[in-house]
Amino acid sequence: MIRLVPRAEPSTAWTIATPILAVLLTMIAGGLMFAALGKDPFESIRTIFWDPLFHPQFAGYSRPQLLVKAGPLILIAIGLSLGFRAGVWNIGAEGQYIVGALAGAGTALALYPLEAWWIFPLAVLIGALGGWAWAMIPALLKTRFRTNEILVSLLLVYVAEALLASMSLGLMRNPEGGGFPGSRNLARWEPTANAELIGGTGMHWGVLTAFLAVIAAYVLLTRHIRGFHLRLAGQSPRAARFAGVEPNRLVIFCLGVSGALAGLAGIFEVTGPAGQISIDFNVGYGFTAIIVAFLGRLHPVGILLAGLLMALTYIGGELAQLMLGLPAAAIQAFQGMLLFFLLAVDVLTNYRLRLGAVA
C-alpha cells in the first residue's frame, strides 16, 4: 500500500528533479511502445535524442533546426507561462500566432515592392500588435461579460485558421504565383527576410527575441512588483485583491503579453523558416507551447530547457520516421507521454510517498 503524505512546504529538490524523472520515464514507456511496434527501443530512443545533434550525416542539417523549432516554442511558452502563473488560461496562442503572422505579413506585402530597411521592423511591430489584438478579444469578453477565456481563446484558433485559409487563397495570394495558394516569399525578399544571424546555427531574430523574453520574464517574476502580484494572484486570488491587484487589469496584461509574444513568433516564422503565408502555415507551435510551459514548470529557465527538449523530440521524431519508419502517431504519443509523466510525478513535489500499511 502506498500512501501520500502532504509536505509542509513544496520540495525544492523535487521541483527540479521531477522533469528529469519524467523524461526518463517517458524514455522507458516510449521504448516499450516502440518495442511493441517491432522497432529496436534503444535505437529509437537514440535516433530521437542523440542523432539530431551528433549523427555524422544528419546533424549538419538538423542541428540548426533545434533553434529554429525551439525559438517560437520558447517565445510563445514564456508569454503563456505568465498567464498560467496568474491563473489566466490562454489556450489560443495558435490563433494569436496566425493572426500575428497575417497582420505583419499583410503590412509587408502591402508595401511590396518598396525597398526600405524599416519594413522588417514595422512588420514585426504590426505582428506583435496583431497577436495582441487577437488576444484582447477573450480578454475584453472576460472582463466585460465574464466569459471563460479558455473557451473563447481556443475557439478563436479555428476562426484564425479560417482567416489564414481565406488570406492565402485570396487577398494575400502571390499574383505571380501561377494561381497556387500562398503569398509571396517574404524570406527571399530582402526588406523582410528574417535571415540567420550566425550562419549554420539556426539563430534568427525570433530566437534572439525568445532568449530576451526568457531574461525579461525571469527579471519580472523574481525582481519586479508586477511579477510578484502576478504570482500572488495565481496562488491566492483573495490575497492578491487585498494586496491591491485589480483582477481585470491582470487578465488584460497576461492575455496581452502572451498574445503579443505569440504574434511575434508568428511574424518571425513567416518571414524566416516558413517564408510565406500558406494554408498550412501553422504547425501547432501555439499548442505545443502549452506543454513546453508546463514542462518548464512555468519557470523562464525551465521553459528555455523544455523548449529545446521539445524541439529535439520534434526533429528526432521526424528523423525516426524517416530512418526507422516509425509512424507519426507514435511520435505524437511519445510527446504526449512526456506531459503525462510530468503531471504524474508532479505529485512528489507536494507529497511524500510512504510505503506500508495504513496505521
Add this chain to the structure above:
Amino acid sequence: MTGAALLSVEGVTKAYPGVVANDDVSFSVAPGEVHALLGENGAGKSTLVKSIYGLVQPDSGRMTLHGQPYAPATPHDARRGGVAMVFQHFSLFEALDVAENVALGMENPPPLRQLARRIAEVSQAYGLPLDPGRTVGHLSAGERQRVEIVRCLLQNPRLLIMDEPTSVLTPQEVEILFATLRRLAAEGTAILYISHKLQEILALCDAATILRQGRVVATCDPRESTARELAELMVGGTLQTPTRETAEPGAVLLEVRSLSLAPANAFGTALRDVSFEVRRGEVLGIGGVAGNGQDELLAALSGERRASAEAIRLEGRAIGDAPPPERRRLGLLAAPEERLGHAAAPDMTLTENAVLSAAARMNLTRHGFLRWRAARDYAGRIISAFDVRTSGPGAAARSLSGGNLQKFVIGREVLQRPEVLVVNQPTWGVDAQAAAQVRQALLDLAAQGAAIVVISQDLDELMEIADRFAALNEGRLSPPRPARGLSVEEIGLMMGGAHDMETAHVA
C-alpha cells in the same frame, strides 16, 4: 466515574507528523450528563471528538459505548451507535431548503413532506423554531445551527457532541440553546460540550475534562470551580490581561457616512447605511454574529471593494473609491479574518508575505523593482517584535501555526505605523497567550495615537479592549455606545436579539 458510563475513553493516543494531538487521554461520560471538554486551540479537543465520531482512527487506546467495545471506522458507524455531532462549521447547502438539507444528512430519509412535519415537531418540542420550507441561504447563523441540531435530534442520539456551538450565536440565542441542551440532558441524552469559553461551561456543564497539549491535565466539577481556576488549568500558568493607559480621544481620523454596498454574491450580506467615526487613540469594537456583514465591512474599508468616494473619509479626505495601495499610503491599513489565502498567501515565504501589504509604506520597492533584502529585514523585524515562532523569514506562511501566523499578519500592519488599523477577528483560533499579545499590540498602537477598528465575534475580547461598541446586524450597524457599563442583554439586543424568534412560525 461510575460503572454506568455511556461512553468511556481509555488511553487514547493520536499522533500526527511532528505533533502528538492526543496523548493517553481518558475520561467518561454518564447518561444525562453535560460534560465539558475544555482546552485552548490546539489542545487536542477536535482530534479527540473526531476519534469518537469516527472521523479519525486513534493510534492506540480503547473506547466503550454502552459497555461494548467501540471503534467507529466512519461517522456512519458512530451514528449507528447513537452518537451525533454538531460541527463548528456547518455542512449545509445554501441553495436548498431546511428539509432537503436535513434529508441529505440522513441514512434513510423519509418522504420530504413527512420529514418536514417531523422537523416541525422536533423543533417545537425542543424550543428551536425552524421553518422546514425556508432556504438555508437566507437563514442566520443561529438558525443554521438549529438545522444541524434538529438533524441530529431526528436520529434520537444517546450522545450529542457540540463543537464550539456558541461562537455564532447572540447572547439571547445562547440562552435558547442552553435551555434545549438542559432539556435533552434531563431526558437522558449525554452531551459532550467542547468550548474554551469558561462562563458557558460554568453555566451549563456537570463535569469537565481539561486538555492541554494533548493531555488530560484535570477533571473537575465546574459547579465547584471558578472561571479563574479553569483558565489557569487550561493555560497552565497565570494569564496576563492586556493593560492600557486611558487617553483622551483626539481628532476624528476615520469617518464612515452612509456606506452601502451590494453583496458580492447571492448569499453575501449587503452593507446598509453604515455610519461611524473613530478618533485618534480610540478603539472601536464592532460585534455581531458571523455573516452579518463583517467581511463586507472589512473589504469596503481595505479597498478591496469600492464604495462612493464620500462614504469613507480619512482625515477629511474622501477615499471610498480608492484602491488598497492608495489607502495604505494614506495610512489606512487592514488585516482580514482569513489568515491563509486572504491576509497571507499560504505557499509564499514570510518575506514575500511581508511585501504583500507593506511594499508601498515600507519602501520595499524602487521604481517597481523589489528590494528583497529590505523585505527580508522587515519580515525579520516582525518576527522578532511579535515573537513569531518560525524557522525564519524564508518559511512558507502555511508552515506556521494559526497563532504565529496571526501575530505575523497583525505585526506586519502594526509595524507600518498606520493612522487607522482595521482588523477582523484578530484572535480567531489563536491560543490565549498569542491572543493576549495581539490585543496588547492593538492597545499600544492606540496609545500611540492611531485609531483602531476591531471587528470580532468574541464579545469578551471587545469588552476588554474597546472604548466604544457597535454591532453589525444584517448589514446595518447600530449606533456606537461607550463600551464601559454595557450589559450582556444590551449587547445582545444590539446584535439583533434572538434572530427571528418572533417571526419564525412553525407550521
